[in-house]
Amino acid sequence: MPTRDIRIAAVVFDAYGTLLDVHAAVARHAGRIGPQAGAVSALWRTKQLEYSWILSATGDYEDFSCVTARALDVALAAHGVADAALCEDLLGAYRRLDAFPDAAPALSALRGAGMATAILSNGEPGMLAEAVEAAGLAPLLDAVLSVHPLRCYKPARAVYALATDRFACQPHEIAFVSGNAWDAYGAARFGFRTCWLNRSAVPTEYWLDRLAAARIGTLADLPGLLAP
CATH class of the missing domain: 3.40.50.1000 (HAD superfamily/HAD-like)
Structure with a gap:
């Protein structure tokens, strides 16, 4: 270059x-997630990017905050985590x-x-x-x-x-x-x-x-x- x-x-x-x-949000709440915290964070990021690419490829759009929330829902569900308060806290942490x-x-x-x-x-x-x-x-x-x-x-x-x-x-x-x-x-x-x-x-x-x-x-x- x-x-x-x-x-x-x-x-x-x-x-x-x-x-x-991007992994700081989960790191702040890792104790509430448990031993799968790292895997949750990795899948959250993977799905966040994947969804953005699929939306663009198909000519559709949702803003990144919505994409981030959808990706988190999938990451938590994939690891058997069902905690609405934790989900909200993670999304709040992602904004900071x-x-x-x-x-x-x-x-x-x-x-x-x-x-x-x-x-x-x-x-x-x-x-x-x-x-x-x-x-x-x-x-x-x-x-x-x-x-x-x-x-x-x-x-x-x-x-x-x-x-x-x-x-x-x-x-x-x-x-x-x-x-x-x-x-x-x-x-x-x-x-x-x-x-x-x-x-x-x-x-x-x-x-x-x-x-x-x-x-x-x-x-x-x-x-x-x-x-x-």
Whole structure:
């Protein structure tokens, strides 16, 4: 991902799984769920993404808060958890996820180097606003962009165009960072200078090995990668 010879209009981040820990909601209530808490969290995330893709593929739409609730219902039922109060608490916790420890320092360093920062997310505007405020990231972002006005989800090309429209630039002037390999693939295909944040050191997938996508294990590596 060569970046030093071309102006970067903005560094744009995915939110869920990149800046925000999607498993923090279940972690806060793991004692109430029991030994299957990790499996519940994993299935919740899997179904959340799966539903968003199916909706977009069929030309339908429900906002991300509804998708998240439907996915949680299935994850809890699959593991035999029937607790309406717990379900509500988990959904509330999802709206106030913890930021990864490296998120705020990286955003601050990028802004200190003169780069604009933004989120481009499947989240609907209300849940995104609540999440970035609760995580303490709001002052470190120049824009928070939601798919909601388009009524479709990533990796639709129209979603990535929200960033180029917002910053009035070409795709190669955006550095895009995602902890989700499928999202990094979609962004790279759109033309962004893409960085896949591979926190868990999982094998490369979604054809990222064929694309000019940088790979990092922590957001602490990002300012040095992008700084002029």
